[in-house]
Amino acid sequence: xxxxxxxxxxxxxxxxxxxxxxxxxxxxxxxxxxxxxxxxxxxxxxxxxxxxxxxxxxxxxxxxxxxxxxxxxxxxxxxxxxxxxxxxxxxxxxxxxxxxxxxxxxxxxxxxxxxxxxxxxxxxxxxxxxxxxxxxxxxxxxxxxxxxxxxxxxxxxxxxxxxxxxxxxxxxxxxxxxxxxxxxxxxxxxxxxxxxxxxxxxxxxxxxxxxxxxxxxxxxxxxxxxxxxxxxxxxxxxxxxxxxxxxxxxxxxxxxxxxxxxxxxxxxxxxxxxxxxxxxxxxxxxxxxxxxxxxxxxxxxxxxxxxxxxxxxxxxxxxxxxxxxxxxxxxxxxxxxxxxxxxxxxxxxxxxxxxxxxxxxxxxxxxxxxxxxxxxxxxxxxxxxxxxxxxxxxxxxxxxxxxxxxxxxxxxxxxxxxxxxxxxxxxxxxxxxxxxxxxxxxxxxxxxxxxxxxxxxxxxxxxxxxxxxxxxxxxxxxxxxxxxxxx
Numbered sequence: 051x052x053x054x055x056x057x058x059x060x061x062x063x064x065x066x067x068x069x070x071x072x073x074x075x076x077x078x079x080x081x082x083x084x085x086x087x088x089x090x091x092x093x094x095x096x097x098x099x100x101x102x103x104x105x106x107x108x109x110x111x112x113x114x115x116x117x118x119x120x121x122x123x124x125x126x127x128x129x130x131x132x133x134x135x136x137x138x139x140x141x142x143x144x145x146x147x148x149x150x151x152x153x154x155x156x157x158x159x160x161x162x163x164x165x166x167x168x169x170x171x172x173x174x175x176x177x178x179x180x181x182x183x184x185x186x187x188x189x190x191x192x193x194x195x196x197x198x199x200x201x202x203x204x205x206x207x208x209x210x211x212x213x214x215x216x217x218x219x220x221x222x223x224x225x226x227x228x229x230x231x232x233x234x235x236x237x238x239x240x241x242x243x244x245x246x247x248x249x250x251x252x253x254x255x256x257x258x259x260x261x262x263x264x265x266x267x268x269x270x271x272x273x274x275x276x277x278x279x280x281x282x283x284x285x286x287x288x289x290x291x292x293x294x295x296x297x298x299x300x301x302x303x304x305x306x307x308x309x310x311x312x313x314x315x316x317x318x319x320x321x322x323x324x325x326x327x328x329x330x331x332x333x334x335x336x337x338x339x340x341x342x343x344x345x346x347x348x349x350x351x352x353x354x355x356x357x358x359x360x361x362x363x364x365x366x367x368x369x370x371x372x373x374x375x376x377x378x379x380x381x382x383x384x385x386x387x388x389x390x391x392x393x394x395x396x397x398x399x400x401x402x403x404x405x406x407x408x409x410x411x412x413x414x415x416x417x418x419x420x421x422x423x424x425x426x427x428x429x430x431x432x433x434x435x436x437x438x439x440x441x442x443x444x445x446x447x448x449x450x451x452x453x454x455x456x457x458x459x460x461x462x463x464x465x466x467x468x469x470x471x472x473x474x475x476x477x478x479x480x481x482x483x484x485x486x487x488x489x490x491x492x493x494x495x496x497x498x499x500x501x502x503x504x505x506x507x508x509x510x511x512x513x514x515x516x517x518x519x520x521x522x523x524x525x526x527x528x529x530x531x532x533x534x535x536x537x
Contacts, residue, residue: 077194077212081169081216081217082169083215084214084242085215085217085242085243086240087166087170089165091241092113092265092266093111093241093243093260094110094261094263095257095259095260096108096109096260097258105123109122112161115132115162116132116133116161116269117161118132118270127140127142131269131270132157133269134161135154137149139417141384142348142365143317145383146270146272147387148416150416153202155203158200159200160206163198163206163217164220168180177202178201179197180199181196181197183195186209193209193211193212193218205222205224208220219231228250230247231247232244232248237260238262245257245260272384272387273364273385275360275388275389275402276359277402277404281357281358282402283401284297284356285399286398291377293442293496293497293500294440295309297309297356297381299356301319301351301353301355301379307376307377309377309379310391311380311438312382312383312422312438313441314381316367316382317364317366318369318382319351319369319380321346323373324351331347332347332350348368349366350365350366356402358402359402383508386506387508389508390404390406390409390506391506393499393505394503395499395500395504396500396503405510412473412514413514414511415506415507415511415513418490419489421436422437430469433491435490435492435493436490437493437513438494438495439495441495442497443481445470445493445495447459447482447483447492448486449484449486459482463483464484466480466481467480467482472498472502473514474515477501481497502515503515
């Protein structure tokens with residue numbers, strides 16, 4: 051096998067290695083010419099998919115290493131975004147939150163191969179590695195197999211047709227999958243790309259149209275609030291929902307109560323409020339037949355004002371049985387994605403501030419379906435839990451976790467946890483309830499968080515737990531964005 055690296059490129063090698071290097075260099079040049087170097091362009095691709103009887107229009111866009119995919123039904127889209135290093139999921143407001151905490155090495159390499167960026171003349175100089183392996187045999191023909199590893203990327207094998215110079219597949223022996231690229235077509239500006247992709251012998255994608263766009267790729271931002279010079283703290287509304295943070299808000303000129311809920315993947319409102327605002331559901335009118343119906347539809351609503359922050363017009367899930375809970379709006383992931391939100395349970399206040407890269411500290415935060423997930427300790431045992439400020443309970447433990455850790459729950463379905471650690475804070479005798487069908491080992495609600503001042507910093511992927519005494523008395527400087535400190 052032959053590895054190309056900056057060292058070998060600069061130092062030279064023996065005659066056989068030089069010949070092999072020249073052969074690989076010629077193949078890469080042929081691939082660049084045959085493909086038209088797609089990594090240089092903004093490529094837009096259209097396909098259609100059907101899931102559970104619903105048809106979706108799927109648009110994928112790429113430019114260099116960046117990649118955006120949107121799946122839409124009735125003008126409502128969710129999707130995926132890759133910024134060149136990290137992967138994000140996007141909700142129906144196009145708000146991106148990290149799909150994982152680390153760099154997505156697999157996506158880096160997939161994009162490098164699919165866009166032909168691995169064939170670029172500066173790929174190796176920029177830290178990439180190319181290794182030619184033994185050829186593969188298909189239908190009596192030999193194909194060149196090149197192991198590709200960009201800087202920070204995983205290792206995958208690109209399969210090239212030596213006759214055409216085009217990539218015809220991607221193989222990973224370690225992950226036991228094989229992509230095949232077929233129906234190669236010229237799409238404009240000399241670019242050639244596959245219109246049919248299969249994975250392990252099954253159809254993965256069939257594109258109806260692929261084209262080269264004239265504009266640059268737009269990346270998702272979602273619902274970005276505008277902050278003005280007003281007091282940043284908002285007093286919570288008194289309610290029978292325990293410690294759950296309910297705030298006064300204004301939307302479309304209507305003064306309403308809003309639940310601040312990290313457990314919600316977007317934004318929601320009551321059917322009654324939607325009707326009062328004369329909203330119309332995307333794809334038709336609100337359908338609420340039957341008393342068991344929960345989601346009445348999704349509707350675009352006007353901007354929302356809360357304290358010193360104005361959130362722009364956005365899509366809201368309309369819920370037919372929300373108003374009976376004592377509030378008309380749920381502020382979920384969209385409200386947190388571009389703001390630094392501190393919930394001071396002791397003083398019954400919430401502070402919203404712009405996200406600041408200068409902020410520091412806290413417990414690492416990841417996301418599961420837009421819900422924040424953090425590591426904590428229950429009776430000294432590390433466990434990953436969801437944080438749901440809208441849940442007015444304490445700790446909900448999965449039945450599976452309770453069975454695996456009877457010493458934590460004392461083998462009971464309800465009771466108290468002797469000790470619980472949230473970042474630097476330790477709490478004692480916190481109530482729990484063991485249930486089935488919850489996504490994580492445990493979910494922590496506001497009845498536990500009420501012992502803290504909690505700062506959610508989605509932009510940095512961190513949550514800060516401070517003691518009650520710190521509250522919001524020491525205001526973080528807007529210039530440096532320091533978190534409140536415990537006393």
